Amino acid sequence: MARNTLVQADPNAPPITRLLAEFVANHPSRGWSDAVDHEAHRTFLNWLGCAVGAAYHEAAEAALAAVGVLQPAPQATVAGRPERVDIASAALLNGIASHIFDFDDTHLKTIIHPAGPVASALLALAELTGASGRQVIDALVLGVDVACRMGNVIYPEHYDRGWHITGTTGMLGAAAGCARLLGLDAGRTQMALGIAASQPVGLREQFGTMTKPFHPGAAARAGLMSALLARQGFTASPRALEAPRGFAQVVSDKSAWHEATDELGRRFEISFNSYKPFACGIVIHPSIDACVQLRAQGVRAEQVERIELKVHPLVLELTGKKEPADGLQGKFSVYHGCAAGLILGKASEDEYTDEIVNRADMVALRRKVEATVDERIGEASADMAAVLTDGRRIHIFVEHAIGSLQRPMSDADLAAKFSGMSDPVLGAPRSAALIAACWGLGEAADVRALAALARPA
Amino acid sequence: MARNTLVQADPNAPPITRLLAEFVANHPSRGWSDAVDHEAHRTFLNWLGCAVGAAYHEAAEAALAAVGVLQPAPQATVAGRPERVDIASAALLNGIASHIFDFDDTHLKTIIHPAGPVASALLALAELTGASGRQVIDALVLGVDVACRMGNVIYPEHYDRGWHITGTTGMLGAAAGCARLLGLDAGRTQMALGIAASQPVGLREQFGTMTKPFHPGAAARAGLMSALLARQGFTASPRALEAPRGFAQVVSDKSAWHEATDELGRRFEISFNSYKPFACGIVIHPSIDACVQLRAQGVRAEQVERIELKVHPLVLELTGKKEPADGLQGKFSVYHGCAAGLILGKASEDEYTDEIVNRADMVALRRKVEATVDERIGEASADMAAVLTDGRRIHIFVEHAIGSLQRPMSDADLAAKFSGMSDPVLGAPRSAALIAACWGLGEAADVRALAALARPA
Incomplete structure (x- = not known):
């Protein structure tokens, strides 16, 4: 039966589940600077290159074989591969692949790798719905913002405790992004965040095993499914993120609520994303x-x-x-x-x-x-x-290495990094076309052309 | 970059991931008393009646509609409904349905509802593989044992903190049961438990919403997929349950390790399962x-x-x-x-x-x-x-109400409870046949006949 003792409790937390949901549902398309919009394209490009590059890694092969047992419908692209799978499985597999090399992006303030969960869910869903590139970029900016802001709320205590923060905030970012892509209203977006809040994925103990890259993949799938459930009227607590027995207070002893909403809609966390030039710590x-x-x-x-x-x-x-x-x-x-x-x-x-x-x-x-x-x-x-x-x-x-916020990789550096991973998988001409499609994503009428380029000819 | 501070740490925990995996992989079929075996049948019957009964509840309808977006292959039964879906989705949907009425089983020492995650995963997987009823009963006893023992390790601190313990241990039970059903060896079973350990599902803040019954469903799906991944050679930490940054120490400040292995293989937690005679707290x-x-x-x-x-x-x-x-x-x-x-x-x-x-x-x-x-x-x-x-x-x-361990519901009581939920969905004759199939599950050559009876004629 119910126990009533709370280990810790802040019953007066601000309504951040609602505030973030309203932001995600209502913020205008491209309601940010050109620099932010360009950073979203860089984030997407870097994510996709990492996923294509690891497409035939043994962890990716094992995961694809496991998903194959489900006889998935051929709805969405598995980056770098000819197989197509249902959108939830594509979110899972692309999220796994993108983190296998540990070569993906880093939100330095929280060491979240934000694109894995968010972009993996978005590309899969967008392929099914035929969304425009603009819708995907909008959803990516907003989804990354939600994941990293929630990371800011609970980091570092949450990470110190042993959670792999990429997968334990990523499902929120994926849910937010997918809710935006589906055009859910603020109320249903709030439910999507709520459903996702029950599904943090990832322990640091898994570092060095295939389950580490599994975390962003599983977070992508969880967030995508949360948005699909919310669209159907599935309910969750409207205070799932901030309540005393809600997400933040359960997974962390630190809850810096103001981080969720400070300069919301004016400062975008994707601005602070960085990309590794070297495939190591x-x-x-x-x-x-x-x-x-x-x-x-x-x-x-x-x-x-x-x-x-x-x-x-x-x-x-x-x-x-x-x-x-x-x-x-x-x-x-x-x-x-x-x-x-x-x-x-x-x-x-x-x-x-x-x-x-x-x-x-x-x-x-x-x-x-x-x-x-x-x-x-x-x-x-x-x-x-x-x-x-x-x-x-x-x-x-x-003083600051290449790839840091102070000395970011140039667009050309990122393209070269992409080619280095993708050329052996897709061939140089197709890689080049895919890079061009990534840079032009915000203008694309339908993301399916880009997704097709991410599969072998 | 990696931080090295641990909030709490017991680096000397016994190797319970390995010990539980060896137990699950190697314990003999029906290696327990007739009373334990009968209790497993009662647990299965009670679970299935609850799932059939809630088959058309609005939460079940919403979840089925969301899953439908994936165009699932018709692999497995959704209890009480004509639709069939892939095994991962069936695990999800049946786990949700079984907990909608809050009328399912209770392991009183931890207030875990163990059948939802474990049986939902097992029936779906068994339908695909054509497992025998004996294999399912064996896997159910062992899976419930793992979930409830891990619950004993961390309860009550874990629950007090705000976790919904049914979904945060259930993925371990489902993984263990599915690993057994797939015939994985101890090493791969250990990996299945490890992969599952990264995926606890459930916050108590969700009580009163549809996301509460979502927890056992998502745990069922997570455990099933963990076993499928492990079968393909997907790796996880071999100490995922007990390491300082592993499951128990991350989700709880209490880690009573001895609970994982005390009388392992001699005392079975399913013996302490109880069934609600009344659909309320x-x-x-x-x-x-x-x-x-x-x-x-x-x-x-x-x-x-x-x-x-x-x-x-x-x-x-x-x-x-x-x-x-x-x-x-x-x-x-x-x-x-x-x-x-x-x-x-x-x-x-x-x-x-x-x-x-x-x-x-x-x-x-x-x-x-x-x-x-x-x-x-x-x-x-x-x-x-x-x-x-x-x-x-x-x-x-x-002194002790009907349904307690001291005054358990009789088999006839359980059958009547089942009929009360199932007759309006399947009709009385089919319900009666399904009840008989549940009592005879341990002798069934193939569970598919039972699964077929759980769908409308």
């Missing part, structure tokens, strides 16, 4: 960046006597593996990252194969890297000095 | 029971001057509504419950219509009930004295 990025810059100055590996690297303590704590044995271990080695930066000039998924990690020149160079902790170096920075065989000493200080 | 049951007993003594409503009822404080706190206006409010009125018990001799879903609640004789009798709090009366008890117009005073003390 973000703490290594400044060090890799320094080595890429060294290479750009014409320095070759054989000229290097040693590399003196000063880094924030977290770098060696998390990625201090001196002799990585395979590709996966390479992701946890700042030494391999530096070798990739100087010898190969990049560190995409391709630079983390077992073969590359064990290549003689890579091993030789990474052993020349002497990394030391320096408490004065910020988490976003790295200080490198390369001592060359001719006695020269070249100093490079990276 | 369990605190009212002793009072209704007393009035049913009064009726059995030949007393009629028109002979009653007044009814003096002494009850535990929770009864009036939760169900003290003196003048309920409609059926739903009737569920929160011990006064209406007493009137139903004496005038109608029962309090199934049919006795909670708007019409019955407002019937003149019902209103007249409920106003003669004088309920007072008596701290000496236990939560499971009620003390009633009926004062009749001829001056007689009849005293009835109910």
